[in-house]
Amino acid sequence: MRIGQVTLMVGVGLGLMVATGFFLGRLATRQRLGPPGVRVVNEPLEGIEPNANGSPRIFVAATQSVYLPTQVLEYASVPVPVEKIVLDWLPKDTTYGQRLYTATNDGFQISTTVVLMGRDRTSIHQPEYCLLGSGWRITETARDTIPVQEPIPYQLPVSKLLTINYHRTSRGALVPVRGVFVYWFVAGDQVAGDHLKRMWHLAWDMMRTGVLQRWAYVSCFAICRPGEEQATWARIKQFVAAAVPQFQLVPAAEASPMGHGPPAGSARHLPPKDEL
Numbered sequence: 001m002r003i004g005q006v007t008l009m010v011g012v013g014l015g016l017m018v019a020t021g022f023f024l025g026r027l028a029t030r031q032r033l034g035p036p037g038v039r040v041v042n043e044p045l046e047g048i049e050p051n052a053n054g055s056p057r058i059f060v061a062a063t064q065s066v067y068l069p070t071q072v073l074e075y076a077s078v079p080v081p082v083e084k085i086v087l088d089w090l091p092k093d094t095t096y097g098q099r100l101y102t103a104t105n106d107g108f109q110i111s112t113t114v115v116l117m118g119r120d121r122t123s124i125h126q127p128e129y130c131l132l133g134s135g136w137r138i139t140e141t142a143r144d145t146i147p148v149q150e151p152i153p154y155q156l157p158v159s160k161l162l163t164i165n166y167h168r169t170s171r172g173a174l175v176p177v178r179g180v181f182v183y184w185f186v187a188g189d190q191v192a193g194d195h196l197k198r199m200w201h202l203a204w205d206m207m208r209t210g211v212l213q214r215w216a217y218v219s220c221f222a223i224c225r226p227g228e229e230q231a232t233w234a235r236i237k238q239f240v241a242a243a244v245p246q247f248q249l250v251p252a253a254e255a256s257p258m259g260h261g262p263p264a265g266s267a268r269h270l271p272p273k274d275e276l
Helices: 003-030 084-089 127-133 195-209 229-247
Strands: 032-036 045-049 057-062 075-079 095-103 109-116 137-148 154-168 174-186 211-214 216-224
Touching (some): 045 084, 045 095, 057 095, 127 137, 127 154, 127 174, 137 229, 154 229, 174 195, 174 229, 216 229
Antiparallel strands (some): 075 095, 095 109, 137 154, 154 174
16 A cells, blocks of 8 residues: 555544544534433432441432332332442432332232433443343343323333343252343433434434433333243233333323324423422
8 A cells, every 4th residue: 555545544534533523522512401201300319328237328319300100000119219339320410210019919029210311321221231230141132012001002112131040048049030121211202112222313313403312211120930921021011001101201192102202383291390
């Protein structure tokens, strides 16, 4: 390769780097934060951290939280504090909502979590990493939908993960435990059933409008015995269909069935006055 060709290639590369930096700089200066796709309320969020004396310390971690209903179908619930290690690890402008739902008829439990980003996009990451980090191994991944009837009938796209872990009994034996983990993402007028689709929407909106969509990551997790995965999935679907209309703002009643925003000229769904 001739020296002139090398010089030309270096020049083109530097030019692309400068142009890219300029473009990203322009995006940063015109960036606006979009509205959330979940209800945010002025209710304190509790945090929890271990104490030297063995009893955990509960503290107020934030003055706002993502709303989750206290009762869904036959499920009663209790709020779950966010661990301090999570609060320290994720960006400070992250908003959380966590509740543990227990069926009053048979004790079946569903853990539900919402993580809402602010201006820092790193609040939202691939859920698979958290599962692996907590000792669960993913055995199957699938894309699916959950029919939701309110505020309008639509199909909620989700990712479904089947997982396995092992519990050690008092006698030292390892017993397999299965789990069904379901998640999706929601922003101001969009729903994504997987991480790649959410990233595509985020990048496209930034380039097209300069709006940084405020994405929320919603997950439901239930533990079961081996062989009960399909029955557990059926119960999660029923739970999600009843719970989602109570805390998720997408789609609004005026929106299209796919939840991609209201028609031109229509009024946008607004949360109650005590919400932000």
